[in-house]
Amino acid sequence: MDPLYDVAVVGYGPTGLTAASLLGRLGHRVVVCERWPGLYGLPRLTHIDDETARTVQAAGDVDEALRDSSLCQYLWLNGKGETLVRIPADPRGPMGYPDHISMYQPDVESAIDKRLRGYGTVDVRQGWAVTGLDQDVEAVTLRLRGWNSDGACADGPHDEVRARYVIAADGSRSGIRELLGVERQDLGFNEPWVNIDTEWLRPQPPEFAYGTQYCDPARGHMTINIGTTRQRFEFALLPGETREEMTSPETAWRLLREYHDLGPGDVRITRQLVYGFEARIATRWRTGRVFLTGDAAHTMPPYLGQGACSGLRDATNLAWKLHLVLGGRASDALLDTYESERRPHVTAITHAAIGLGKVANTHDVEAAAARDAAFFAGKVPPPPPFPSLTHGVLRQGTDAPVGTLTPQGRIRLADGRTGRFDDLTGYGFALVAAENPATALGPERLARLERLGCAVVALDTVDDLDGRHREYLQLLGAVAYLARPDFVLFGTATDRTDLAALVDDLDAALSGTVGAAV
The missing domain is CATH 3.50.50.60 (FAD/NAD(P)-binding domain)
Structure with missing residues (x-):
């Protein structure tokens, strides 16, 4: 062994x-x-x-x-091709990348x-x-x-x-x-769909350069770009359709022709199988x-x-x-x-x-019509906000949005190195302060942060090229924030005294969780 x-x-x-x-x-x-x-x-x-x-x-x-990637906005259409939902893609997401990426x-x-x-x-x-x-x-x-x-x-x-x-x-x-x-x-969702992956044999048509979900009660189907040179097509299985039938090349070409007017001169099929969405x-x-x-x-x-x-x-x-x-x-x-x-x-x-x-798998015609009417009338509530962490290794007892995600921008260090924040600071905890926190923290706390593998970044000593980190501090109303290695906000400091307490609270959070201080 x-x-x-x-x-x-x-x-x-x-x-x-x-x-x-x-x-x-x-x-x-x-x-x-x-x-x-x-x-x-x-x-x-x-x-x-x-x-x-x-x-x-x-x-x-x-x-x-991400060398073959692209933005990926989404359209949700009903069986008549009318728009139910449009989900745009932001090319400048808070992490330094588009918030929806096809890759x-x-x-x-x-x-x-x-x-x-x-x-x-x-x-x-x-x-x-x-x-x-x-x-x-x-x-x-x-x-x-x-x-x-x-x-x-x-x-x-x-x-x-x-x-x-x-x-x-x-x-x-x-x-x-x-x-x-x-x-x-089992949370009670089980829907079989056939997946057909293809490569374009000609430039990708503009109408395929995003994701489209067709919420058609006759047969739900969708297509999504895979970067810029490939395309995925998916179709819901109807009652009586077998896995063997839906994975045959003849079925793939029939569906591609019927729903998208595509044939062997347009795309090459690279993968075809039935998935059980669960x-x-x-x-x-x-x-x-x-x-x-x-x-x-x-x-x-x-x-x-x-x-x-x-x-x-x-x-x-x-x-x-x-x-x-x-x-x-x-x-x-x-x-x-x-x-x-x-x-x-x-x-x-x-x-x-x-x-x-x-929504995508509404098979009943009357139910689909009621669904569409609710969307058009604005009676469908927006999706809930993306979840954050609510407990665990987080600073407690503050109004800061702990458990949410911290941003990443480009910075230039004093030695002239320029790049994405994480590339220059490393994978680990990060304490980001408006000004040098050394005096407020003192040597003992700085040593604790070093043992933890925590990068300490003072924005008055680096160029915040995108302004993203300063803007984030202003949004928080803080002089510093402490991010976990998984980009989650552990906590913030409202002033220099609170900055020292922030580091102590990280120790306390870990100690309270694990029974031994870091």
Whole structure:
């Protein structure tokens, strides 16, 4: 058996890639166990938001990852082609990226894979399936078998790896979840759709350069751009239609011609399969030293484009907490805040996605007409605000919007280096102050922040090129704010005295959560 790893990551999709890269960046010994012998190479997800793009920035070369990406606004139309909802895309989202991005998943995965292989601390084992696990008070042992397209090879090679913690990022059919005996709550949304991915053989027509959801009771369908050279088409299955029928090339061309007047001279089909759109959440996300993340922990309908985004939020939330625990700067109990913070957040998003899914999957003609009338009359309430964290590692007892996301702009340091804020300050906590906080904090608190890996940025010593960080401080009515590594606002300081208390409260929050001060 190999020496003890800090973390084993099972599954090498976007969530597993991100978790492995962030932990590798922080210097931890990570082993990845993935049954497929290579990266998937095809797009399952097509949309990310600006928060997710910022996470990709932390995990890989974001410019390489988004080299074939574009804005992605959304239109929701009824069966007559009338607009029910228009969701615009802001090219300048608060994280430094558009707030709705259409991208090509293999580019994102390749960029993160390339980055993490350069750390020298991440052992990627592709072509190995996890067939069993045992855990004790110190670590988890994973039993591995060589794997091919027929499944785990009973008489093939086998191995074991041992790690202090395990992150299960092995998808909605998670083998780790099954081994742990964890059930899932079914939230009652189950709709089969056929997915047809294509590449354009001619320049992408303007009417396809965004996402359109057709809420037609005769057959719901949609199309979305995948960057600028590819297109996805999806169609709801009607009663009596079989998986075999809907995955035949003849069916694909019939649907593309009937609904979009497209044929073999316009696009090339690269992928065709039936998906079951579902909403299910695991009843527990932690079992001892094993954590469920991404689709292993939660699945949702695709109508908000938040499935993969939620998985990457899991990865970055868990990575910084594991880093503190593995480094001896917090106790294991800090890891309990992973589920307590993430579960309410993703549950709210899932219910919002279900609500949109019901709009898209209204099959009754009279119900669809009533739905349309409600939209046209302005009687449909707007979607709820995007959820924030409400408890966990947050400063309590203030009016500041703790648990919301902090922005990212471009800055220029005193030495002349210019770039995105995170690229110049690193992956970790960040204390951003209007003026140099050294006197207010004193050497002991500064040393505590340094041990925590917290960047201290005084805006009077850097050029805030976009004005984004100064504007944010003004919006908060604060002299400083403290951001967590997952971009979440821990708390703010209203004056120099409160600045010292802010740092003390971070210690207290961690101490109260984990039982030992950082």
